[in-house]
Amino acid sequence: MNRQTLQQTAPHTTQHQTGxxxxxxxNLNGAWxxxxxxxxxxxxxxxxxxxxxxxxxxxxFLDPWSLSDATxxxxxxxxxxxxxxxxxIARDIDLSVASTIALSSVAMGAANSAGIDPAGMxxxxxxxxxxxxxxxxxxxxxxxIPAIVVTIGTMSLYRGIAYIVLGDGxxxxxxQGFAFFGQGYxxxxxxxxxxxxxxxxxxxxxxxxxTIFGRRVFAIGNNPTAALFSGINVKRxxxxxxTLVGLLSGIAAILLTSRIGSTRPSIAMxxxxxxxxxxxxxxxxxxxxxxxxxxxxxxxxxxxxxxxxMGLLNVPGIVMSIFTGILLIAVIGTPIIWRxxxxxxxxxxxxxxx
Amino acid sequence: MTNTPTPLxxxxxxxxxxxxxxxxxxxxxxxxxxxxxxxPDNLSELLDDTAILIMLAMVQMLxxVTRCIDLSVASNLALTGMIVALINVAHPETPALVTLVMSVGIGAVLGAFNGILVWLVxxxxxxVTLGTMSIYRGMVFLxxxxxxxxxxxxTPQFLxxxxxxxxxxxxxxxxxxxxxxxxxxxxxxxxxxxAIFAIGGNPKAAVYAGLNVGKYQFITFCIxxxxxxxxxxLWVSRFAVAYTEVALAFELQVVAACVIxxxxxxxxxxxxxxxxxxxIFLGLIKNALPVLGISPFWQMAISGGVIVLAVIINSxxxxxxxxxxxxxVHQ
Numbered sequence: 001m002n003r004q005t006l007q008q009t010a011p012h013t014t015q016h017q018t019g020x021x022x023x024x025x026x027n028l029n030g031a032w033x034x035x036x037x038x039x040x041x042x043x044x045x046x047x048x049x050x051x052x053x054x055x056x057x058x059x060x061f062l063d064p065w066s067l068s069d070a071t072x073x074x075x076x077x078x079x080x081x082x083x084x085x086x087x088x089i090a091r092d093i094d095l096s097v098a099s100t101i102a103l104s105s106v107a108m109g110a111a112n113s114a115g116i117d118p119a120g121m122x123x124x125x126x127x128x129x130x131x132x133x134x135x136x137x138x139x140x141x142x143x144x145i146p147a148i149v150v151t152i153g154t155m156s157l158y159r160g161i162a163y164i165v166l167g168d169g170x171x172x173x174x175x176q177g178f179a180f181f182g183q184g185y186x187x188x189x190x191x192x193x194x195x196x197x198x199x200x201x202x203x204x205x206x207x208x209x210x211t212i213f214g215r216r217v218f219a220i221g222n223n224p225t226a227a228l229f230s231g232i233n234v235k236r237x238x239x240x241x242x243t244l245v246g247l248l249s250g251i252a253a254i255l256l257t258s259r260i261g262s263t264r265p266s267i268a269m270x271x272x273x274x275x276x277x278x279x280x281x282x283x284x285x286x287x288x289x290x291x292x293x294x295x296x297x298x299x300x301x302x303x304x305x306x307x308x309x310m311g312l313l314n315v316p317g318i319v320m321s322i323f324t325g326i327l328l329i330a331v332i333g334t335p336i337i338w339r340x341x342x343x344x345x346x347x348x349x350x351x352x353x354x
Numbered sequence: 355m356t357n358t359p360t361p362l363x364x365x366x367x368x369x370x371x372x373x374x375x376x377x378x379x380x381x382x383x384x385x386x387x388x389x390x391x392x393x394p395d396n397l398s399e400l401l402d403d404t405a406i407l408i409m410l411a412m413v414q415m416l417x418x419v420t421r422c423i424d425l426s427v428a429s430n431l432a433l434t435g436m437i438v439a440l441i442n443v444a445h446p447e448t449p450a451l452v453t454l455v456m457s458v459g460i461g462a463v464l465g466a467f468n469g470i471l472v473w474l475v476x477x478x479x480x481x482v483t484l485g486t487m488s489i490y491r492g493m494v495f496l497x498x499x500x501x502x503x504x505x506x507x508x509t510p511q512f513l514x515x516x517x518x519x520x521x522x523x524x525x526x527x528x529x530x531x532x533x534x535x536x537x538x539x540x541x542x543x544x545x546x547x548x549a550i551f552a553i554g555g556n557p558k559a560a561v562y563a564g565l566n567v568g569k570y571q572f573i574t575f576c577i578x579x580x581x582x583x584x585x586x587x588l589w590v591s592r593f594a595v596a597y598t599e600v601a602l603a604f605e606l607q608v609v610a611a612c613v614i615x616x617x618x619x620x621x622x623x624x625x626x627x628x629x630x631x632x633x634i635f636l637g638l639i640k641n642a643l644p645v646l647g648i649s650p651f652w653q654m655a656i657s658g659g660v661i662v663l664a665v666i667i668n669s670x671x672x673x674x675x676x677x678x679x680x681x682x683v684h685q
Contacts, residue, residue: 093480139662143669148423148480149609149619153661156606160655167651273484286481316500318598322492325485333475 039283043298050305057312068189072259073311074278074304075193076252077271081278082204083244085296088279089208089221090241091288095151096136097249098271099158104128104253106162109171109263118177125257126250132158133246137239147242155272162265171263182259193255200248205293217241221288270321277328278303286332303327369616373631380638388645398523404637405530406585406592408630410604411611412537413581415629416574418612419554420567421621422479424575426468427582428604429490432596434460434586436494439503439596442512450515457587458580464490465579469572479571487605495598505594516588526588533581538626550574555622610657611636614664636660 054061054070061067080097087094107128108121116124132154140150184192208214219227220234228234257263282299284291303324310320385392410427417424438457442448464486471482505513516526523531541547553560553567560567590596615632617624639660640653 139666143666145665145669146619149613149665150662152606152609153613153658153665155658156603156610156654157658157662160652160658163651163654164649167649270488273488276484280481286478316495318492318495320492321488322496325487325489325492329471329477329482329485329489332477332481333471336476 040292040295040298043282043295043302047298047302047305050302050309054305054309054312057309061312064189068185068191068194070304070308071191071194073308074300075191075197076256076259076268077275077278078300078304079197079200079252079255080245080249080271080275081282081296081300082200082293083241083248084275085279085282085284085291085293086204086208086214086217087241087245088276088284088286089288089291090217090238091221091224092140092147092238092241093151093276094133094136094147094242094245095272095276096132096155096158097245097275098268099155099162100129100132100246100249101253101256101268101271102162102265103132103158104250105257105263105267106165106171106265108254108257109174110165112171112174112178118175121178122181122254125254126247129250129253130243130247133243133249134239136246137242140242141235141239159265162267166263166265172261174258174261178258179261180258182255182257182261193259196251196255201293201297205297208293213237213240218289221285221290223289273321273328274303274324277324277331281327281331370625370627370631373615373628373635377631377635377638380642384642384645391642391645394522398527400637400641401527401530402524403641404634405524405526406589407604407607407611407633407637408530409533409581409585410578410608411615411629411633412533412626413574413578414608414612415615415617415624415626416537416541416550417479417571417578418609418617418619419621419624420550420571420574421554421557422472422571422574423483423609423619424465424468424578425480425483425605425609426464426486426490427578427608428601429487429494430461430464430579430582431586431589431604432494432598432600432602433464433490433497434583435590435600436498436503436586436596436598438587439508439512439590440497442509443503443507446509448512450511453512453587454515454584457583459583461583461586462576462580465575465577465582466572468579469575472575473568473572476568479575491598491602494600498596498598500598503590503596508591508594513591513594516592526592529584529588534626534630541626546570546573551622554624607636607657608633610661610664613661613668616664616668618668619665 058066061070084094084097104125108125111121111124136147136151136154139145139154140147181192186192186195208217216227216232216237219230219232220237224234253268256268260267278299279291279296280286281303282291282296284296306323307320310323381392381397390396410431414424414427434457437460438453441456442453468479468482468486471477472479516524516529518525520528541551549560549565550570550573552563553565553570557567589601593600611632612624612629613619613632614635615624615628615630617628617632636657639656640650643650643652
């Protein structure tokens with residue numbers, strides 16, 4: 001009797017194991033990929049709905065130029081969302097990105113006033129962003145302080161420096177050569193900004209999903225202690241991620257400054273919230289350890305289309321921020337409640353079965 | 355073996371005393387430059403100017419001690435301030451005391467909303483309050499339609515309440531002082547206050563001791579919200595204007611005051627005095643800048659820089675305490 005049951009269960013377990021191996025050779029958490037796939041399809045459905053709604057709102061929406069224009073209002077934020085996704089997957093967060101844009105933009109304005117050519121301005125813009133990110137990463141990893149506090153501090157520090165330099169003044173008169181980055185088109189209606197975003201999205205997707213570095217980012221996010229004990233230099237990886245976020249904030253600053261053609265210290269105020277919302281809307285877990293660039297990529301379009309649609313309805317920016325706030329809470333809250341409901345049902349069926 | 359700390363070392367071990375000394379030194383230092391700065395009138399004005407920050411920092415301390423953060427306080431303040439201002443315009447007969455109670459109630463409800471999302475849904479507080487920060491701020495705009503409520507639309511009683519002077523200090527200053535005492539007593543002697551520190555110090559141990567961590571986090575969010583609401587009325591009546599951008603980004607100063615006051619962002623460590631002194635330190639800098647002829651645009655960068663410096667110092671001192679305990683054990 002006993003032997004019989006053993007023989008019966010043994011093949012079953014091996015079958016189960018091979019089944020697991022075939023689906024996910026290197027992932028312990030089997031359910032995640034399926035769940036993410038479902039999340040991304042859901043996002044795509046919403047993108048389609050938002051797209052359809054926009055075509056109904058305005059007869060001019062389907063015009064190629066109008067579609068191209070619609071990409072401008074989210075491309076810069078989307079570019080920061082890419083490294084931010086990696087950072088949040090690694091269980092960190094950076095609230096200083098919008099202030100980094102302000103600092104970087106002011107640096108470029110100052111460089112322009114000093115007579116530096118556009119190429120030099122771009123180098124300065126990206127360089128200041130990189131240094132700002134490096135500073136965040138250094139303070140956080142060197143002194144072992146939670147990223148939230150440090151970046152709340154630098155959020156105030158970086159924008160504060162922008163205010164010291166510029167006060168209530170403004171930098172204008174950017175040269176013609178500088179305008180290309182934010183206003184130029186690569187081919188037909190396809191803007192330079194958008195092309196750059198697509199290119200960066202591919203690069204970040206490869207980094208996160210196809211490289212050892214990306215695997216380590218997931219490992220750190222799932223369990224930093226275990227990652228450390230398995231020989232990953234956690235601090236260096238976190239520092240690289242913060243530097244990347246800074247660098248891409250600098251690049252976003254170049255695009256934004258070039259597009260609007262002026263710099264005030266209040267530039268990009270409140271963007272950190274929108275960037276983080278894009279990332280979590282894309283299915284990245286705020287607790288770290290899970291997420292994909294594909295999800296973030298789709299979420300960016302969803303946010304862009306919805307805000308563009310609200311713009312068509314003449315909804316003021318501050319009212320859109322109510323929407324962003326609700327979206328942020330709903331997107332994080334819904335899966336938590338959903339998981340709890342599913343678990344409760346499982347428990348109930350188990351109890352019935354037993 | 356028996357190295358009892360000297361009285362001086364014992365004083366230096368408390369961050370609050372060092373901070374208090376720095377504040378006194380700074381005040382006296384500026385006083386030697388500009389004598390009027392240390393006149394009683396100017397000092398009471400400084401307290402009046404810092405009172406709201408002190409009150410908000412104190413309750414933010416409670417939230418941070420439970421390992422959460424409330425970034426929605428400034429938006430809560432603006433929303434509650436706008437609501438009571440609009441009520442005052444619509445019903446000018448409302449007594450100031452009723453307005454005061456209402457503002458506390460509205461603020462508490464807004465805070466409870468944060469608390470419920472943290473407690474029952476289990477969303478990290480930073481996400482919840484980052485969200486409600488923009489939701490509440492947007493609601494101010496929706497309520498007011500982007501319009502300002504100006505001084506001439508508000509009743510004299512509504513405006514006079516925080517400014518009335520008793521024994522040389524305004525009602526606003528007295529409120530801050532009373533709140534410091536109340537919250538300090540609450541932390542030290544009430545079961546809830548002790549529980550808040552217990553769950554921040556070690557949530558797992560607190561659970562084993564039978565404390566509901568989420569419930570106490572919810573309570574701190576309610577307290578933080580209630581205080582933000584009260585400050586909403588005080589702010590609007592003191593500055594005699596309500597508009598959408600009231601106290602914009604003020605939450606950063608509140609968190610800064612806490613961090614400067616030695617409150618550990620990792621939870622469990624903090625004192626009312628620390629938060630109050632941190633707030634006074636920031637208020638002092640703000641008021642000293644124009645006296646010293648420095649542009650007010652420096653304020654933001656200085657408070658940012660001070661936050662970063664303070665968290666670095668905090669993290670180092672916390673680590674040193676840990677090492678010292680280990681060393682004593684080894685001996």
